[in-house]
Amino acid sequence: MTQQNVIIEIEKLSKEYSTERGESFLAIDNINLKIQENSFTCIVGPSGCGKSTILRIAAGLEKATSGTVHYRSDPVTKPCGEIGLVFQEYSLFPWLSVIDNVAAGLDFAGVEKEKRDEEATRHLRMVNMLDFKDAYPHELSGGMRQRVAIARALANDPDVLLMDEPFGALDAHTRILLQQELLKVWELTRKTIVLVTHSVDEAIFLADKILIMASRPGRIRNSLEVNIERPRSRAIPEFGKMTDYILKELEYSM
Amino acid sequence: MKARALSLTIPLIAPALLAVIWVILARQIGNQVILPGIEQVADLLGHPTEDLISMGSLISNVLVSLVRVIMGYAIAALVAIPLGIVMGYYGFIFKFFNGFLNLFRPIPPLAWVPLVMAWFGISSLATVVGLETGQMYIYLNNIKFSMLFIIFIGAFYPILTSTIHGVRNINTTLIDSARVLGASEYQIFMKVLIPASMPSIITGMRIGLGIAWMCLVSAEMLPGSLSGIGYMITHAFTLASTDIVIAGMISIGVVGASMDMVFRRIEHKKFSWRRQAR
Numbered sequence: 001m002t003q004q005n006v007i008i009e010i011e012k013l014s015k016e017y018s019t020e021r022g023e024s025f026l027a028i029d030n031i032n033l034k035i036q037e038n039s040f041t042c043i044v045g046p047s048g049c050g051k052s053t054i055l056r057i058a059a060g061l062e063k064a065t066s067g068t069v070h071y072r073s074d075p076v077t078k079p080c081g082e083i084g085l086v087f088q089e090y091s092l093f094p095w096l097s098v099i100d101n102v103a104a105g106l107d108f109a110g111v112e113k114e115k116r117d118e119e120a121t122r123h124l125r126m127v128n129m130l131d132f133k134d135a136y137p138h139e140l141s142g143g144m145r146q147r148v149a150i151a152r153a154l155a156n157d158p159d160v161l162l163m164d165e166p167f168g169a170l171d172a173h174t175r176i177l178l179q180q181e182l183l184k185v186w187e188l189t190r191k192t193i194v195l196v197t198h199s200v201d202e203a204i205f206l207a208d209k210i211l212i213m214a215s216r217p218g219r220i221r222n223s224l225e226v227n228i229e230r231p232r233s234r235a236i237p238e239f240g241k242m243t244d245y246i247l248k249e250l251e252y253s254m
Numbered sequence: 255m256k257a258r259a260l261s262l263t264i265p266l267i268a269p270a271l272l273a274v275i276w277v278i279l280a281r282q283i284g285n286q287v288i289l290p291g292i293e294q295v296a297d298l299l300g301h302p303t304e305d306l307i308s309m310g311s312l313i314s315n316v317l318v319s320l321v322r323v324i325m326g327y328a329i330a331a332l333v334a335i336p337l338g339i340v341m342g343y344y345g346f347i348f349k350f351f352n353g354f355l356n357l358f359r360p361i362p363p364l365a366w367v368p369l370v371m372a373w374f375g376i377s378s379l380a381t382v383v384g385l386e387t388g389q390m391y392i393y394l395n396n397i398k399f400s401m402l403f404i405i406f407i408g409a410f411y412p413i414l415t416s417t418i419h420g421v422r423n424i425n426t427t428l429i430d431s432a433r434v435l436g437a438s439e440y441q442i443f444m445k446v447l448i449p450a451s452m453p454s455i456i457t458g459m460r461i462g463l464g465i466a467w468m469c470l471v472s473a474e475m476l477p478g479s480l481s482g483i484g485y486m487i488t489h490a491f492t493l494a495s496t497d498i499v500i501a502g503m504i505s506i507g508v509v510g511a512s513m514d515m516v517f518r519r520i521e522h523k524k525f526s527w528r529r530q531a532r
């Protein structure tokens with residue numbers, strides 16, 4: 001891989017939550033990582049190890065206790081249009097139609113209706129959801145909702161797309177379908193993607209680079225490049241070997 | 255076809271039974287003051303524009319009552335909804351107001367009457383505008399502050415409570431999504447908090463309107479009241495015109511149920527998403 005620009009740089013990031021009993025709880029401890037522009041990074045780790053916390057801080061939704069997140073050269077302290085975030089579920093506005101959901105970010109930015117709809121239409125087509133543009137979220141299946149959520153994040157044209165277990169609530173078949181579609185979108189738009197998952201299989205299928213986390217306190221235990229040629233097949237031995245390796249690493253992390 | 259005819263008749267059975275019992279009882283009792291005949295009351299309801307014992311017609315009194323309720327209710331909604339939204343969203347504003355407001359919540363609207371009379375007496379909108387004669391004076395003088403206040407109190411709490419409840423139950427992922435998509439604090443209020451809590455707000459407004467309408471009758475019994483459906487009922491009672499009392503009560507029921515139906519329609523049409531969505 002050629003030398004690329006670092007687009008997100010996380011340095012010495014720690015986050016402490018205070019529990020109800022007034023004690024403090026270290027959710028993540030001294031996280032350091034660099035995300036290359038246009039790359040696809042996956043973060044895997046046991047549940048509760050602080051994956052969501054890292055993404056939420058990087059998206060500007062939460063403040064770090066110490067340490068910094070930089071987007072290019074700017075410190076991230078509040079949400080900005082350049083960093084998008086896709087949640088696991090229930091993130092669509094239930095009172096808006098699919099197309100209005102996708103256009104929501106542009107609406108917040110004051111873009112006029114015609115232009116909004118044009119952009120929303122383009123992104124709905126990209127995720128194969130144009131036929132459902134007038135439907136409401138409750139009329140869609142879980143997979144369709146996630147497609148719309150991805151289109152909505154992309155319509156804002158962010159540089160970086162953070163995804164917090166975006167396929168975590170889907171059945172196995174839909175999940176694989178959406179992984180393939182996400183790769184197509186990634187190749188088409190060349191966004192920088194950071195995706196959190198607890199599925200090792202998903203991480204190997206998608207990522208250029210995998211970060212393995214350990215818990216209590218949340219920290220990065222290991223990182224590895226995935227050098228399997230794209231489009232990837234799950235049937236090849238390398239895939240299995242890598243799965244075994246990561247699963248072992250995760251066992252130590254528990 | 256048969257099932258449809260049946261489903262249309264079932265709701266009519268109970269009222270029909272009531273009417274039959276009424277007719278039988280009225281004949282047995284044979285006393286106008288205790289129970290007038292059903293045809294007498296029906297006649298009154300059939301001619302709602304006729305002047306009754308020089309208190310104006312049924313319709314005009316219902317209209318006066320409606321205007322009062324709508325004004326008091328509108329003020330209550332205008333205060334309760336914004337207050338409920340900020341109380342539901344900001345914990346410190348909730349803490350600031352909640353204890354104070356809960357102190358007044360258990361007081362029935364009617365218990366305010368003596369205090370309200372001491373404060374407002376018989377002053378009305380006409381007093382503020384400075385009118386003392388003319389047609390406009392008559393209209394404005396019908397809107398007594400004491401009445402507005404009691405209707406306000408009746409409608410305020412249900413609207414406030416369900417607005418707070420609505421905002422507190424918003425899935426935080428929706429708010430976070432809006433933030434990440436670039437919404438300002440103001441846009442969060444207007445484009446997330448309000449629409450997301452609207453179903454709950456509408457439910458509160460429906461309950462509030464019902465209570466406001468009930469408070470009205472008591473408010474119209476206050477001194478200085480010379481019109482309105484509540485006034486008409488009490489006045490007819492002192493004149494032993496039980497048929498007018500009953501006609502007035504039926505009007506109250508019909509108007510209240512119609513207003514409720516409007517809200518239910520809105521709930522059904524606009525908020526079908528709430529039934530399935532989280």
Ligand SMILES: Nc1ncnc2c1ncn2[C@@H]1O[C@H](COP(=O)(O)OP(=O)(O)O)[C@@H](O)[C@H]1O
Nearest residue numbers: 017018019027046047048049050051052053054
């Ligand atoms: N708002 C919060 N208050 C207190 N503790 C929290 C809060 N958010 C997360 N935590 C705790 O921080 C840890 C990391 O959470 P999270 O980042 O959601 O983990 P993951 O996404 O990896 O499952 C968990 O133990 C969780 O209980």
Ligand SMILES: [Mg+2]
Nearest residue numbers: 051052053164
């Ligand atoms: Mg998580």
